[in-house]
Amino acid sequence: MKIPFLNFDEMHYPLRSKMIEAFTNFYDRQYYVMGDSLKLFESEYATFSQVNYAIGTSNGLDALFLSLKATGIGPGDEIIIPSNTFIASALAVSFVGARPVFVEPRRDTYNINPDLIEDSITSRTKGIIPVHLYGQSAEMKQIMEIAKHHQLWVIEDNAQAHGSEFNGKITGSWGHINATSFYPGKNLGALGDGGAVTTNFEDLAEKVKSLRNYGSRVKYHNTELGHNMRLDELQSSFLSIKLPFLKEWTQKRRQIASWYSNYLKDLPEIILPEIHPNSDHVYHLFVIRTKKRNSLQEHLNQEGIGTLIHYPIPPHLQEAYSSLGYKKGDFPIAEELAETSLSLPIWPGMTEEMVIQISEKIWEFFEGPN
Numbered sequence: 481m482k483i484p485f486l487n488f489d490e491m492h493y494p495l496r497s498k499m500i501e502a503f504t505n506f507y508d509r510q511y512y513v514m515g516d517s518l519k520l521f522e523s524e525y526a527t528f529s530q531v532n533y534a535i536g537t538s539n540g541l542d543a544l545f546l547s548l549k550a551t552g553i554g555p556g557d558e559i560i561i562p563s564n565t566f567i568a569s570a571l572a573v574s575f576v577g578a579r580p581v582f583v584e585p586r587r588d589t590y591n592i593n594p595d596l597i598e599d600s601i602t603s604r605t606k607g608i609i610p611v612h613l614y615g616q617s618a619e620m621k622q623i624m625e626i627a628k629h630h631q632l633w634v635i636e637d638n639a640q641a642h643g644s645e646f647n648g649k650i651t652g653s654w655g656h657i658n659a660t661s662f663y664p665g666k667n668l669g670a671l672g673d674g675g676a677v678t679t680n681f682e683d684l685a686e687k688v689k690s691l692r693n694y695g696s697r698v699k700y701h702n703t704e705l706g707h708n709m710r711l712d713e714l715q716s717s718f719l720s721i722k723l724p725f726l727k728e729w730t731q732k733r734r735q736i737a738s739w740y741s742n743y744l745k746d747l748p749e750i751i752l753p754e755i756h757p758n759s760d761h762v763y764h765l766f767v768i769r770t771k772k773r774n775s776l777q778e779h780l781n782q783e784g785i786g787t788l789i790h791y792p793i794p795p796h797l798q799e800a801y802s803s804l805g806y807k808k809g810d811f812p813i814a815e816e817l818a819e820t821s822l823s824l825p826i827w828p829g830m831t832e833e834m835v836i837q838i839s840e841k842i843w844e845f846f847e848g849p850n
């Protein structure tokens with residue numbers, strides 16, 4: 481049986497008629513951007529995130545950019561981000577003219593190590609972007625304390641962790657202003673690009689609303705230099721249909737993760753995900769680690785099992801960031817993770833048989849057929 485890295489059947493098939501009905505309504509209403517569907521989804525997503533405001537955006541990168549821009553972070557400022565993250569976290573910092581300053585993750589949870597943050601704070605530091613990598617919340621209590629002590633903004637990158645929690649408090653509600661993505665493959669995905677900013681602060685919410693829409697609150701009255709970074713009506717209505725099912729899908733991801741852990745725990749050659757005692761994991765990705773990553777991936781590929789690497793090159797070693805002047809060896813933990821991580825399939829609808837099949841192929845790779 482072939483097992484793809486990602487498959488939407490279980491999530492999308494039961495919603496097919498609702499989705500088509502939403503499209504029909506959208507089509508007939510002839511209102512495509514900045515209408516009632518956006519407003520409705522924004523209020524639903526704010527409720528879900530336990531914040532006062534959610535503002536739909538064109539995608540996750542733009543949500544991060546708008547969050548940073550709303551706080552006034554700009555040229556000359558430094559923003560602390562984990563050294564092992566998707567490039568978007570760093571790009572948003574660069575696009576407001578600030579400099580990303582990388583801090584190493586913990587070797588076990590893969591999230592930014594709060595104990596190392598203070599060493600990287602300078603007089604130019606204005607904020608911290610914790611990334612809830614792979615679906616596990618970063619250590620938000622300590623991060624918020626450090627930020628308060630040094631008067632820094634906290635902007636959560638919640639693109640991979642919709643509905644995750646730290647100390648029982650949901651991600652996307654900890655920081656002053658937070659960003660998420662609804663890229664199709666995320667735990668809550670649109671059928672195209674989308675994103676959102678969440679915040680409890682009215683002034684920041686108003687600023688983001690203006691910046692995402694040409695710097696105007698009243699049509700053709702532009703009070704600042706804004707952007708076009710809006711979430712459209714169609715994607716908003718699709719997201720409203722999918723949001724009520726997110727909890728159920730997350731439960732399924734957790735079940736699959738526990739099957740993997742069960743079938744792989746006795747295999748000494750691989751490292752399984754570890755969860756911080758106060759964190760919650762929504763398993764956007766199920767990432768294992770092994771020194772033989774590349775040949776394991778090749779073996780699984782030959783067996784028809786799809787895997788991906790998140791991420792093969794850390795931001796500080798990307799060609800796009802050569803101007804920052806980093807070299808190999810500067811962030812050894814991030815580099816080691818990039819060389820050893822492998823993401824196994826984890827999508828609602830996977831059965832225990834599929835997990836057994838994948839696990840058997842992994843055992844076979846290390847120990848030979850028995």
Ligand SMILES: *Cc1c(COP(=O)(O)O)cnc(C)c1O
Pocket residue numbers: 539540541542565566568569611637639640660661662663673674675
């Ligand atoms: C996906 C992702 C983003 C960017 O979201 P897009 O919608 O693709 O722009 C940002 N940060 C992280 C950690 C992501 O995984």
